[in-house]
Every structure is written in structure tokens, then in C-alpha cells.
Amino acid sequence: MEEYALIMRHEDGKKVASPEQMEVWMKQTMDWIGGIAAQNKFVSGTGLPFDGARVVKTTNSKPVVTNGPFGEIKETIGGFIIVKADSIDEAVDFAKGCPVLQGEGNSMEVRKIAKNDGTH
Amino acid sequence: MQHQELIPHLFRTEFRKIAAVLCKVFGIEHIEIAEDIASETFLSALETWPYKGTPENPVAWLYTVAKNKAKNHLQRNQIFAKKISKQIKNNSSDNEEMEIDLSEQNITDSQLQMLFALCHPSIPVESQIGLSLRILCGFGIEEIATAFLTNKETINKRLFRAKEKLRIEEVKIEFPASEEISNRLETVLTTLYLLFSEGYYSESQDTILREDLCAEAMRLTDLLIGNEQTDQPAVHALFSLMCFHASRFKARKSQEGEIILYDDQDETLWDKELIAKGSYHLHNASRGNKVSKYHLEATIAYWNTQKTDTKEKWENILQLYNKLLQLEYSPVAALNRTFALSKANGKQEAIIEAEKLNLTNNHFYFTLLGELYTGIDNRKASENFQKAISLAKTQIDRQTIQKKIDRLSEHKTP
Numbered sequence: 090m091e092e093y094a095l096i097m098r099h100e101d102g103k104k105v106a107s108p109e110q111m112e113v114w115m116k117q118t119m120d121w122i123g124g125i126a127a128q129n130k131f132v133s134g135t136g137l138p139f140d141g142a143r144v145v146k147t148t149n150s151k152p153v154v155t156n157g158p159f160g161e162i163k164e165t166i167g168g169f170i171i172v173k174a175d176s177i178d179e180a181v182d183f184a185k186g187c188p189v190l191q192g193e194g195n196s197m198e199v200r201k202i203a204k205n206d207g208t209h
Numbered sequence: 210m211q212h213q214e215l216i217p218h219l220f221r222t223e224f225r226k227i228a229a230v231l232c233k234v235f236g237i238e239h240i241e242i243a244e245d246i247a248s249e250t251f252l253s254a255l256e257t258w259p260y261k262g263t264p265e266n267p268v269a270w271l272y273t274v275a276k277n278k279a280k281n282h283l284q285r286n287q288i289f290a291k292k293i294s295k296q297i298k299n300n301s302s303d304n305e306e307m308e309i310d311l312s313e314q315n316i317t318d319s320q321l322q323m324l325f326a327l328c329h330p331s332i333p334v335e336s337q338i339g340l341s342l343r344i345l346c347g348f349g350i351e352e353i354a355t356a357f358l359t360n361k362e363t364i365n366k367r368l369f370r371a372k373e374k375l376r377i378e379e380v381k382i383e384f385p386a387s388e389e390i391s392n393r394l395e396t397v398l399t400t401l402y403l404l405f406s407e408g409y410y411s412e413s414q415d416t417i418l419r420e421d422l423c424a425e426a427m428r429l430t431d432l433l434i435g436n437e438q439t440d441q442p443a444v445h446a447l448f449s450l451m452c453f454h455a456s457r458f459k460a461r462k463s464q465e466g467e468i469i470l471y472d473d474q475d476e477t478l479w480d481k482e483l484i485a486k487g488s489y490h491l492h493n494a495s496r497g498n499k500v501s502k503y504h505l506e507a508t509i510a511y512w513n514t515q516k517t518d519t520k521e522k523w524e525n526i527l528q529l530y531n532k533l534l535q536l537e538y539s540p541v542a543a544l545n546r547t548f549a550l551s552k553a554n555g556k557q558e559a560i561i562e563a564e565k566l567n568l569t570n571n572h573f574y575f576t577l578l579g580e581l582y583t584g585i586d587n588r589k590a591s592e593n594f595q596k597a598i599s600l601a602k603t604q605i606d607r608q609t610i611q612k613k614i615d616r617l618s619e620h621k622t623p
Contacts, residue, residue, distance in 0.1 A: 116524075116528075119528055119531045119532075120527070120531065120550070120554070122531060122535065123527070123528075123530065123531030123532075123534055123535075123546060123550075124562050124565070126531065126534035126535045126538060126543075127530075127534055127538075127542075127543040127546050127547065127562065127565075127566060128543070128565055128566060128567070129538040129543070131534070131535055131538075134535075
């Protein structure tokens with residue numbers, strides 16, 4: 090069994106949703122994760138809130154810290170979970186259920202976790 | 210109380226206190242001697258009281274006899290005495306007279322320290338439970354065997370091996386250091402949780418014994434709450450969970466010993482006092498910011514004390530199971546989560562999720578599928594119930610599922 094990261098990517102992180110809409114998404118996300126956990130395939134995961142986020146960038150060979158700008162980056166990452174799956178196809182099936190995909194332009198990135206044993 | 214009833218009663222309440230204090234005095238390597246002296250004390254009572262009459266203060270009598278027996282033992286066994294008395298001298302300023310302290314405070318402290326020693330990670334959990342039942346709850350080997358649905362030899366062997374292990378590991382009867390306490394407390398809570406579950410879900414026919422197991426688990430958990438170092442949110446959460454479950458004792462079994470499912474229980478039989486106690490401790494558990502599985506399970510149990518089906522109730526239960534499964538997977542939680550999902554989000558969605566669980570050797574899995582298909586596709590419901598019957602292990606389970614099949618015709622399919 091391999092482990093995969095399912096990364097939630099939002100097309101435009103600046104879009105503001107209403108509290109009611111946020112609540113619906115939150116429930117759907119929790120139900121989605123609960124469904125994976127009920128199959129004993131959940132490893133770990135977290136949301137990545139924008140509040141207080143920073144970007145560190147090298148400008149003129151020096152690190153420069155800014156509060157964003159996320160606007161310059163086309164996509165932003167809203168969170169990720171790590172799941173166990175027998176194959177990439179199974180991991181992709183989990184990803185298909187993520188409510189993030191209800192937003193036009195949003196996407197899920199599925200990446201295998203390196204095993205740190207030299208075989209990747 | 211006549212001595213015929215008094216002695217067994219005192220055995221239940223006092224054996225464990227004497228045993229814990231003597232274990233603490235002798236050290237874990239001489240756990241059997243402590244047990245033997247505690248047993249011999251009661252034997253003396255059985256031999257003396259019928260002839261000389263019951264002493265005025267029976268408990269004080271037992272303590273004095275136990276102390277004397279302990280001292281005699283140490284004096285008789287010279288080599289042993291040398292070893293022990295050296296330890297005792299180190300621990301006590303009074304070198305002349307060995308003090309065996311059977312004060313309430315020392316009894317409680319000794320019991321708590323023994324609880325940590327017996328729930329040592331080096332021994333398997335069923336041995337931890339067995340030893341705790343013997344030393345901390347004063348259960349006989351026979352009773353422990355009945356509770357575990359096995360025989361005396363198996364239990365004796367299991368306890369013997371566990372004591373050997375504690376000796377080899379040189380486990381100390383003491384409070385773990387404060388930086389270690391959270392880790393060790395986790396093992397203790399797991400043992401108490403399983404001890405309670407053993408009583409609550411055991412297939413043993415002995416109802417009184419099963420309720421005793423639960424009561425003992427609650428008493429030991431309460432002991433942890435009473436101590437400053439172990440008075441922690443997760444302990445309150447576990448205690449709360451036990452209160453909520455125990456509140457349904459009277460309602461969950463018919464007079465014939467048949468399990469009554471939650472939906473069919475007469476809630477007037479639920480123990481209101483225990484429910485209130487559970488709520489109180491759940492409130493006390495909400496300090497700090499760590500959410501343990503006991504917090505989640507206790508909150509689910511709290512919602513289950515509200516019998517009326519509301520959207521709010523099932524949505525809350527669903528989210529609690531979602532969290533619980535992320536902390537720790539178990540097939541029971543997965544099945545219960547799917548049931549909650551059907552109540553909160555509808556049967557269609559729950560059927561899709563249930564099919565993914567794939568718990569095909571579990572009769573509860575097919576019972577759940579049967580329930581979900583009931584009223585949607587009664588033929589499929591019946592097929593699943595049939596599979597559940599073929600997998601069920603007890604006659605009572607088979608009867609319960611058969612009733613669901615018989616009731617299928619009451620549910621119209623769309």
C-alpha cells in the first residue's frame with residue numbers, strides 16, 4: 090500500500106465566499122474525509138488558512154517576506170490530506186470526491202509520498 | 210450483617226486495599242506474597258469469627274491481622290527480610306519498627322501507583338486487565354475466567370507470565386515522573402476503557418459480574434480524577450463516557466437476557482442520575498485544547514441520551530464520527546458513522562459509502578446494509594440480512610436480525 094498526498098488547489102484564492110457557503114463546504118469536506126477514514130485509508134491532513142500567511146521569495150539574492158501576494162500566483166493551495174491507496178487509480182478516485190472540485194477551475198493534485206528508503 | 214455475609218462483603222471492599230498496600234511495601238517482585246497474605250487474612254477471619262464472634266470493628270481487625278502476618282512473614286524469612294528491610298529502612302526514618310500504613314490516604318495512593326505499575330506497556334493489555342481485576346478489584350481467578358469466557362488455568366498462566374514480566378522489567382510501584390505521566394496515563398486509560406467494555410459488551414451470561422466489571426472500571430477512573438496529577442481532561446471524558454453507557458444498563462437487556470437495540474429501548478429505564486453525572490464530567494473534560502477519542506466518544510454518547518431524531522443530533526454525531534475515525538479507525542466506528550450518515554445525509558448516499566467499507570466478514574456490516582436498503586429495495590435488504598444471519602455468532606443475534614426480515618413487509622418501497 091502506498092501513500093499519496095491529495096492537494097486541493099483553488100484557482101483564485103482571493104474569491105471570498107459567504108459564511109453560509111463556507112459552512113456547506115466545510116461539512117462536505119469533513120464528510121469526504123470521514124468517508125476515506127471509514128475505509129481505514131486516511132493518514133493525516135490539514136487545511137491551510139490564508140490568515141497570517143506569508144510568502145518568502147528571493148529578490149536580488151536576498152529573501153524577501155511578503156503577506157502574499159497570492160494574486161500573482163495563479164493557483165493557491167487550500168489544504169491537503171494524505172491517504173493510503175493500493176494504486177494511483179484508487180488515490181485518484183478519492184480525489185474525485187473532494188468538494189473543492191465543485192468550483193470551476195479548481196483542481197486536485199495527486200502525488201505519491203516518497204518512502205525515504207531510496208526507492209521513492 | 211452476619212459473618213457469613215459480612216466476610217464476602219469485606220473481601221470485596223478490603224482485599225484490594227490490603228493487597229495494594231502490601232504490594233507497595235514488598236515491591237512488585239513479591240506480588241504473590243502480598244496476595245497470599247491478603248487471602249490468609251480473610252481465611253483467619255473465616256476461622257475465628259464464627260467461634261469468637263464478629264469483632265467490634267471488623268475492618269480494623271482485618272488490618273491488624275494483615276499487618277501482623279506481613280511482619281511475621283518478614284521476620285520468618287531471614288534472607289528475604291534482610292533484602293526488604295534494607296529497602297524499607299531507606300524509605301523510612303523509623304528503622305526500629307516496620308510500618309504498614311493502612312490509612313485511607315496511603316491505600317488510595319498505593320492503589321493508584323499499582324494501577325500505573327500493572328498497566329505497564331511491557332505486558333499485553335489482557336494481562337493488564339486480568340492483573341488489575343485480581344489486585345485492584347479483588348476478583349477471584351474463577352470470576353476473571355468467567356468474564357473472559359475462558360478457564361482458570363488460562364487465567365492463572367496469563368497472570369503468572371505477566372507477574373514474571375513485571376519482575377524482569379523491574380517495574381516500580383510509584384507515580385511516573387510528571388513529564389512521563391501523560392504517556393503512561395494513556396495506557397492506563399486504555400486498560401480502564403477495555404475493562405469497562407469487557408463488562409458492557411461481554412457475551413458472558415453473568416449479568417451481575419458484568420455490571421461489577423463496569424463498576425470497578427468506573428471506581429478506578431474516579432480514583433484518577435481524585436488525584437491532582439491525574440485529574441486530566443481525558444480522564445473526565447472517559448468517566449463521562451462510562452456514565453452515559455452505564456445509564457442504559459437496565460434498558461438494554463430484556464428479562465430473558467436478550468439485547469434490546471437502542472431504538473427499542475424504554476428510555477424511562479435510563480438512569481437520569483448517571484446521565485447528569487456524565488454531563489457534569491463531560492463539561493469538566495472540556496478544559497485544555499487536546500481532543501482525545503474519549504472526548505469524541507463521550508460526546509457521541511451524550512447525543513445518544515437524546516432519543517428524539519433531530520437533524521442537529523445526527524449531523525453532530527456524524528461529524529464526531531468523522532473526527533473519531535481520523536484519530537483511530539475501528540470497524541464499529543466506521544459502521545456507526547455510516548448509520549449517522551444515512552440519518553444526516555440520506556440513505557442513498559449512505560448506501561454508496563457503506564458498499565466501500567467492505568467489512569464482509571462482519572455480520573453488523575450486512576445488518577447495516579440491510580437497514581439501509583429497507584424501504585428502498587426490500588429484496589436487497591432481505592439478501593443482506595440473510596448474509597448477516599449466516600455470519601452471526603450467537604442465537605440472540607440471529608433472532609434479532611430475523612425480526613428485521615419479518616418486519617420488512619411493513620416498509621413500502623418507492
